Amino acid sequence: MKIVSITGEDVIPPLASSLWKPKSDLFDKCAAYDEPARARALGIYPFFRPIEEMDGAEVLCEGKRVIMVGANNYLGLANDPRVVEAAIAATRKYGLGCTGSRFLSGNLMIHEQLEESLAAYMEKEASLLFSTGYFANQGALTSLFEDGDYILCDKENHASLIDGCRMSAAKIIPFSHNSPDSLRRRLARLPAEAGKMVVIDGVFSMSGDIARLPELMAVAKEFGAKFYVDEAHALGVIGPDGRGTAHHFGKANDADLIMGTFSKSLGCMGGFLAGDEDVIQYIRHKARCFIFTASPPPAVAGGVLRSLQIMQEEQWRMVKLWENTHRMHKEFRSRGFHIGTTETPVVPILVGDEQKAFFFAQKLFDNGVFATPAIYPAVRRGQAIIRTSYMATHTPEQLDHVLEAFERIACELRIFEDDAYQRAAREIPQRHPHPPVPKPGRSAAI
Template sequence: MANFEYLAEELNQLKQDGRYRELSVWGSGCGTWMELGGRKVLQLSSNNYLGLTSHPDMKRAAIDAIDKYGVGSGSVRTITGTLNVHDRLERELAAFKGTEAALVFQSGYAANLGVLSSILTSDDVVISDELNHASIIDGIRLSKTNRKIYAHKDLDQLEQRLKESANYRTRVIVTDGVFSMDGDIAPLPQIVELCEKYDAIVYVDDAHASGVLGKNGKGSTDHFGLNGRVHIQIGTLSKAVGAVGGYVACEQVLKQFLVHKARSFLFSTALPPAVAATCISAIHVLQASSDRIERLWNNTAFFRGELKKMGFDTGVSETPIIPIIVGQPAKTMQFSDALLAEGIFAQGIVYPTVANDKGRVRLIITAAHTDEDLKFALDRLEKVGKAFGLI
């Protein structure tokens, strides 16, 4: 029998620090009210921004695809895994994003790992915002490239890093479009200007901007009117799109290179055809109407405004990601548990995901939340916030 005592010791330390958390096992599909432990709770931690996980058009597309193709793709994309539904999805994504091409991965995480690890070598340098997502950090680590970090959204330091990196073959500036823990938006216009000044590549991970920012949810590049000036756009199919998967929208030459070099693409079975069909349907839903996005932003503005009136610390949030800063890990998790007792699921986020003294419950508002849902949440948050001395 393996000796895993060292793992048990580390788990015990997590428990002592107040950072241990069991997986929540849900008894219903993703929605605003979900079943947990035999009771209904209001979901405020889902990435289902537009409520598309149960859209009837998307469900029908999935069912039709299963009838036509079966439940799996059967192979990696480079053997027999590329079905015409995958090809169509990539063409529609490229048209939606306004790029020459798009390549779909099994997740946004896999997309960042595959792209960064394959396009960068020891002749290059990547310059990354200090608060970029873990998948970006891991992709950079796998690349064996030279790396520099700049302080969060610090354009002066970014320019200094660019000046320091003049001798490298290629310089790639990497930033989240929307930062996942604080909900703030990258200063993309200024980043693009610096990259054009110093002849660097702009790489944006739009996981939390896809379906949220830009016309019909096209992302941060469209939001700022920078179409054609951002070289690499990473998107997700797992959040606002309501399904699962990730993609890169880019030039055709980069797509063809990644098909041959990106290991997370080469060695993973293709997405189930039902998922690809669902995502195509989602693109059509987004293009047909902006009503869901408008509702999302109206809900967000109302909810964040009410939290601020109460006196909660919501940090620098500008988007439907609204953190309530609590502080130390143990108190953060206790606050999360107290909210659950009141019928609200709001997941605690603690170190090492955020700084040790910056633990927070990360609330995510969606277009599917009704006025009654939001008022219910605000009433319970006020009650528990007062009990914890947060307001």
Template sequence: MGDLFDKFDSVIAEKAALLATGVNDPFNLVMEKVHSPTEATVNGRETILVGTYNYMGMTFDPDVIAAGKEALDEYGAGTTGSRVLNGTYQGHREVEEALKDFYGTSHAMVFSTGYQANLGLMATMAARGEYIILDADSHASIYDGCAMGNADIVRFRHNSVEDLDKRLGRLPAEAGKLVVLEGVYSMLGDIAPLKEMVAVAKKHGAMIVVDEAHGMGFFGPNGRGVYEAAGVEADVDFVVGTFSKSVGTVGGFVVSNHPKFEVLRLVCRPYVFTASLPPSVVATAATSIRKLKHAHNKRQHLWENSRKLHSGLKAKGFKIATETAESAIIAVLMPGQEACARMWSALIELGVYVNMARPPATPAGMFLLRCSLCAEHRAEQVDIIIDRFVQAAEIAGIPLDA
């Protein structure tokens, strides 16, 4: 009789072979103590954090922390219930009001994670006989939401306006269609040509979702995301986002102006059948979102940090996934998995934490070290990161083009 774990033997063997080379385990790291949005103790060593998605540095904001403590004292540790039963407290309404104010929308719906927000929207909005059209590089939560539903799934080439147009043109004109885009793609840090893509989707009569998980907080005049910067707010039907990036806590949401939006609270299974977020979490989120609306100086500094790291690493001979700093994600390409792991391990030993990314999270055959900048990184920290990348490359035997 077969062991159900047998199907994972290749993964187990691959990891064992990697660790046998003597590198640190890139997928089992423990933050022993977190001191600030940019510094932690890892393996007993003071470490600069460059892989946490803490874009706006809100995790240690005094007002955010105070709001969480007050809600914990007043409402307790959790709700022990779904939003449609006993799990909606005053704080859940307040965070949804904060989202509506931030995005300028009529409706906002908060989920327990960003993953569930995508899972719920994709699985619910398109049914049998309808279509979801998505970028081939879409996030796993989008793909999983598609798998959970009954719609027909059509993929188009990453960021290809032409391919999106062609594939939409092949679908029945009368069928319901949902085009799913992301403002910032999290692996490479590249942004979608939303102005052109939204125009194509509208031409074919499709509704549009834009996932702004990695764009909220610092794209656009109000920090709403790439879709705001592209000037397509009036044409986007849904914006999906998360609290675990720029907002600095955990949770997910969908905002919309559609007049029938509120019915989703009754028909969206990941919303109906999940316990709601703890009161302390929604209190921190609401406070953070209100502050992000006016965080213009932080937005500017984050962009300065991103451009500095991108140009600095490129000047040292590293291969970067994008020609310029398109977002706060700087993806440094590596020649293979073992080289990538050696480089990651050397950086950890030098006191710099980044994300090691590999297939299936990345496109096939691509291995990279993903840096995500924070508005709280000081300029001198960015200089240190660049210097330690150079040292790590020498230790790991990674050739540079400089």
């Protein structure tokens, strides 16, 4: 085909275009990428397992029933019949999707109703829905900053925060994980008049530790920096009525923006921001990943509205979740497993070597337990883990089964004798003592 400009000249002369060859094909790296195939050949590929049936604490996968300790369905609401019914009712009323952005033709009453409920729940003036939690972080971080601004980012923040930081116009200043001293040193070097915001996970998604919000917020305040908390793993888990870490510490007023997801305790998908009306209003008109994408399906809004209600009404879920969590912390530690600094239902089991972690996960699956390994870059190099997380709806028998499987496989693979394991165990930082997490309930003392 001859390509010509509007003035009629050849844009790419035909002879040159047919002779031109790239130095290497763009897709060569794809053909050369054989890590998944090698893991499959060893029978230890742990990802993309197709699930046939799912009823919360157990799933049917590759023809067998296995106990799920790899999901974030903390309160067991993803499969609650009332939530499913609410999603179906919203679908019947509005249809499957909105086929348009909230900005233009896809703004439903049920979206606004959910935003009002979330703002009230978070005790903030306003809230804004996003199609995913990833987009909520991206939307806030890409719209709020200009050249000359700074984001102070915890080094172990979730990838969605890191990506949002990278895409923003601000300069990123990483600080040591959960360290108010490191944050202070970084902030002290920045121009006093520059726009600054500290961005952090409330509960860290891999280590399960809780952000030291009171100290970190005090430092931020000293230097006039705004504060942003990602409550993805804290929502429904910690704080009065499961409002997250900022509320848990009685510091919701010092959190300028709170981000949450529907993809964990609320059992669905989607995300939101909660904050002052003018800030939310600004993001609503500036965030490209909010404006240039279709609005969340009605089923999501309907289902999440119902799970938000159940989460607050059925306090036993948080009570059971913490019973299971404390039990698993104690049992894993007493069996000699290194579970790092976790204080929450996210319980990482240290393995160290990546390939061994893959073998471990496969053996768990063969023994009726669904859990996946996390390797670099999700965790530090050489600190591969089996990431487990617990639910309110796990039974004592299921948890016993999980513990027995871990113990048997760790022996079989001689995990504790491994050099890589010993090295990784030495490198894991010591636990920062928090005040104990208060008993869940409306009147949880802070």
